[in-house]
Amino acid sequence: MDILRFITAGSVDDGKSTLIGRLLYDTKSILADQLEAVEKASKTRGDGEIDLALLTDGLRSEREQGITIDVAYKYFQTPNRKFISIDAPGHIQYTRNMVTGASNADLAIILIDARQGVVEQTRRHSLIASMLGIPHIVVAVNKMDLVGYSEDTFLQIAQEYQKLADKLAIKDLKIIPVSALAGDNIVDKSDAMPWYTGETMLHFLENVDVQHDLNLNDARFSVQYVIRPQTEELHDYRGYAGRVQSGVFRKGDTITVFPSEQTSTIAKIEVYGQEVEEVSAPQSATILLETDVDISRGDLISGTGNAPVLSQDVEAMICWMDDRKELKVGNKYTLQHGTTRVRCSVKGIEYRVDISNYDQLEDIESLKLNDVAKIVLRTAKPIAYDAYQTNRANGAAILIDETSNVTVGACMVEA
Amino acid sequence: MSNIQSLSSDAQRQDYLDQLESEAIYIMREVAGQFERPALLFSGGKDSITLVRLAQKAFAPGKIPFPLVHIDTGHNFPEAIQYRDWMANEVGAKLIVRQVEDTIKAKGLKEPTGKNASRNWLQTFTLLDTIEEFEFDACIGGARRDEEKARAKERIFSFRDEFGQWDPKRQRPELWNLFNGKISKGENVRCFPISNWTELDVWAYIEREKIPLPSIYFSHQREMILRDGNLLANADFIYKDDSDVIVTKTVRFRTVGDMTCTAAVESEASTIEQVVAEIKATRISERGETRIDDQQTEAAMEDRKKGGYF
Ligand SMILES: Nc1nc2c(ncn2[C@@H]2O[C@H](COP(=O)(O)OP(=O)(O)OP(=O)(O)O)[C@@H](O)[C@H]2O)c(=O)[nH]1
Numbered sequence A: 001m002d003i004l005r006f007i008t009a010g011s012v013d014d015g016k017s018t019l020i021g022r023l024l025y026d027t028k029s030i031l032a033d034q035l036e037a038v039e040k041a042s043k044t045r046g047d048g049e050i051d052l053a054l055l056t057d058g059l060r061s062e063r064e065q066g067i068t069i070d071v072a073y074k075y076f077q078t079p080n081r082k083f084i085s086i087d088a089p090g091h092i093q094y095t096r097n098m099v100t101g102a103s104n105a106d107l108a109i110i111l112i113d114a115r116q117g118v119v120e121q122t123r124r125h126s127l128i129a130s131m132l133g134i135p136h137i138v139v140a141v142n143k144m145d146l147v148g149y150s151e152d153t154f155l156q157i158a159q160e161y162q163k164l165a166d167k168l169a170i171k172d173l174k175i176i177p178v179s180a181l182a183g184d185n186i187v188d189k190s191d192a193m194p195w196y197t198g199e200t201m202l203h204f205l206e207n208v209d210v211q212h213d214l215n216l217n218d219a220r221f222s223v224q225y226v227i228r229p230q231t232e233e234l235h236d237y238r239g240y241a242g243r244v245q246s247g248v249f250r251k252g253d254t255i256t257v258f259p260s261e262q263t264s265t266i267a268k269i270e271v272y273g274q275e276v277e278e279v280s281a282p283q284s285a286t287i288l289l290e291t292d293v294d295i296s297r298g299d300l301i302s303g304t305g306n307a308p309v310l311s312q313d314v315e316a317m318i319c320w321m322d323d324r325k326e327l328k329v330g331n332k333y334t335l336q337h338g339t340t341r342v343r344c345s346v347k348g349i350e351y352r353v354d355i356s357n358y359d360q361l362e363d364i365e366s367l368k369l370n371d372v373a374k375i376v377l378r379t380a381k382p383i384a385y386d387a388y389q390t391n392r393a394n395g396a397a398i399l400i401d402e403t404s405n406v407t408v409g410a411c412m413v414e415a
Numbered sequence B: 001m002s003n004i005q006s007l008s009s010d011a012q013r014q015d016y017l018d019q020l021e022s023e024a025i026y027i028m029r030e031v032a033g034q035f036e037r038p039a040l041l042f043s044g045g046k047d048s049i050t051l052v053r054l055a056q057k058a059f060a061p062g063k064i065p066f067p068l069v070h071i072d073t074g075h076n077f078p079e080a081i082q083y084r085d086w087m088a089n090e091v092g093a094k095l096i097v098r099q100v101e102d103t104i105k106a107k108g109l110k111e112p113t114g115k116n117a118s119r120n121w122l123q124t125f126t127l128l129d130t131i132e133e134f135e136f137d138a139c140i141g142g143a144r145r146d147e148e149k150a151r152a153k154e155r156i157f158s159f160r161d162e163f164g165q166w167d168p169k170r171q172r173p174e175l176w177n178l179f180n181g182k183i184s185k186g187e188n189v190r191c192f193p194i195s196n197w198t199e200l201d202v203w204a205y206i207e208r209e210k211i212p213l214p215s216i217y218f219s220h221q222r223e224m225i226l227r228d229g230n231l232l233a234n235a236d237f238i239y240k241d242d243s244d245v246i247v248t249k250t251v252r253f254r255t256v257g258d259m260t261c262t263a264a265v266e267s268e269a270s271t272i273e274q275v276v277a278e279i280k281a282t283r284i285s286e287r288g289e290t291r292i293d294d295q296q297t298e299a300a301m302e303d304r305k306k307g308g309y310f
């Protein structure tokens, strides 16, 4: 059994929370007391119909306002797969929470209200999903019950979205007509839309192949912690604990340590104290080397073969997330990449993406909350990175504000 | 390129429990790597027992590089306390225990009395004092997102201001696996390595790892208070009135909290396999079935967390 992480995205009120609620409900994943609590809360709030969105909208403010503010994580499983579902908010104000949820997702469900078609938040969330390299996108054309389950409406929206997807170079796209409220094509096939002969949402989620999305070519391991027991029998033990970010490491492999560029050979690989012959992404492990090299937290161990870029100059796509301060050329931040932190300064903003048509706008001086842009950074020390589009784990970085310590930017590095 | 073939199949062999374990160990190591004075909050319950096992694995063959901290309400199950001491000794970790009783005395706090009185909320004061006393900058906890609707919203690295407060409307973005543990003095971070585990995942892991548990998780005979349909373990410090009925029952506990607010289930399950089978079959959630404190208001957990609770 494996795990699929998916996020729901799209504009306000398009039905994201209701869709997750429906998936939970129809897969019988809601326990009796939880259902009872939601029924009770629905009664005090609405017309008595059970509001499935309350299954994920768990904060007091969310329930009061009937909107999602922050992501909720819900868990369910079918015989072959475990699902981590991530319900994102649609409000533009909370886009950074959507980015939070999307950054770890294998798949995104983008909802569209069939009455509205593609709107600005559809475009924004689709752009973010594609920038984040989410390998699979499913568009749920929702509220089909409110457009008389019309095939024409569906085809029109599908066509409109396809155009957008072409611009974003979305690889794996699936479009499904649904009603989250009524349960059409979510878990059960809809009788109201006989013209639709494709899969249901759940069927698709159960069968989409995610194993092949891992990068198993470029061996990267970032050191989190050095294990040195310093006991009598383990006197000389020095293990580098970390996680294989991508690729494979085997006993006997020649490796290079970045940024120092020292080389050595893998003497031993341990997984939680047990020796193994090899480890692959995304496993946590401990690596021991043949020779004494100076390695500490923040260093990257790389297999020979494709080497990462070692540089102080970094170009990256960024989602800006600070609602209090703008990003300006010349500003300094802490960049966190892998397990390393380094100061950096913003050298330039190459362009900002216009959400309405994905045009690149130049001559930009600063970035505001929710802006998406390409920036150029200079780091205080060289870092070893890969392009995000080929290596999500070693191409991702965050910017941290040096006074508030808050995470203010999500960076996808280009190489 | 030939290796890629063998690797895809290898990756497929990584079972979901291996994936969850690997993620949790990554988080443990991030805590140890990013903070100067972390602590692991240990209650003797199955979630924190799982954390201890994960911490052992994360730093093997070294020792766990942080202390275990227990906030003792004085209303714990004696079996859980016994287990706590045994476990700390077994893994060779330092154990720090702080008593809610002492906080009550020192601060002159008013203890809730009467029926369903619980020290659950008072724990927060002791916890915050303990954090200050030892200058802990990170506390590792066993909270899971599937437990409760406010927890379903919480980050893995959950920032707390200098008053220990959680602000659900201003959580830090948390991107990929780049956890941001940067804080100023006096602030701290609560870290939840098993956020993405479900109750059943924890049980399956304990079963797979053959981790011993406190005996109250298994079927045993006990003197119980029957109250409003709930079965509470009888103890001197629990206030009883005429409507309470004392009965002897064969029970097990599904969670380990305070005796004052943790309900039991009637059960004959005496092995872990039997317990897992029963939990798989149940249609009632862990908290719903066992935590009387959460049955009280709709946003009970959110409010407690805002005030600095675990
Ligand atoms: N008729 C109809 N109504 C729907 C459908 N799906 C959702 N709704 C309703 O649309 C409203 C908004 O639904 P939510 O699920 O809260 O929307 P959301 O996308 O999660 O909203 P935010 O999280 O705040 O962005 C609710 O009143 C739902 O009952 C549907 O398929 N048909």
Ligand SMILES: [Mg+2]
Pocket: A016, A017, A018, A053, A067, A068, A087, A088, A089, A090
């Ligand atoms: Mg919602």
